[in-house]
Amino acid sequence: MSKIVLYGFDGSTYVRTVRMLLAEKAASYELVPVNVLKGEPREPAHLARHPFGxxxxxxxxGFRVLETSAIAAYLDEVLPGPSFTPDNPKxxxxxxxAMSFIDSYGYGxxxxxxxxxxxxxxIGGQNEEAKQQAIATSRRVLAELMKLRGGDAHIAGARPSLADLYLAPICFYVGLTSDAEEVFAVDGFAPWWERMQAMPSYQATAPQLG
Structure with missing residues (x-):
């Protein structure tokens, strides 16, 4: 039996993306904790795994993969189970x-x-002006993602793709805040968000808060 070891922080959205995919594939794996909030990714043991912490x-x-986009694509290809990569070029x-939008503009x-x-x-303290800018950018990114989705149930088609697994864990944290209603007030977002929250893999990978 192949062995999968995932190094990461339970509270990381990118780690949750991979964990959702592993859950969808019904794959067993070992999660080795690396606590981001305690600075553990910058310690020598983890820097030996990832040079940028x-x-x-x-x-x-025995094969090591870095960066969420590469990890997710690799696992989607090598593991049995449903595919989260669409079957047509468009x-x-x-x-x-969508994944590039999220990485480059949406996550931050x-x-x-x-x-x-x-x-x-x-994140360096509470800055109201910075928060308002973040809300505006968040809404712009979500609007573009929903334009990509169009009339489909998910961002890149009728079925969930890696793009959906990218976005949902980030929206989880926004959903815990008093600004969620404003951020999420984007055409088309609500039905997509309801579908994602209903996924068993989303529910099974909720971070342990507190």
Whole structure:
């Protein structure tokens, strides 16, 4: 039996993305905790795994994969179970565009909103002006993602893709804040969010808060 070891922090949205995928694939794995809030990714043991001190890191039968996009694509390809990569070029392009939007523009903004309320020390304190800018950028990103989705149930088609697994864990944290209603007031977002929250893999991977 192949062995999967995932290094990461239970509270990391990117680690949850990978954990959701593993749950969807019904794959067994070992989660080795690396606490981001305690600075553990910057310690020598983890820097030996990831030179830039990031999580997650994946080891699969002696093969190491870094960066969530590469980890998710690799696992989706090598593990049995439902595919989370669309089967046609246009929908694959939609998925990849969405993942790039999230990585490049969405993550920092959405986590900026969540962090203002939930972990201000981690993001450098509470700055109201910065929060308002983050809300505006978050709404813009979500609007573009919903435009990509169009009339489909999910971002890149009728079925969930890696793009959906990217976005949902980040929205989880925003959803815990008093700014969620404003951030999420984007055409098309509500039905997508309801579908994602209903997924068993989403429910099974909720971080342990507190």
């Amino acid at each position: 990031k999580v997650p890191v994946l080891d699969h039968d 929908d694959r392009a939609r998925m990849r565009m 903004a959405l986590i900026g909103v969540a962090g203002f309320h939930l972990f201000p020390d981690f």
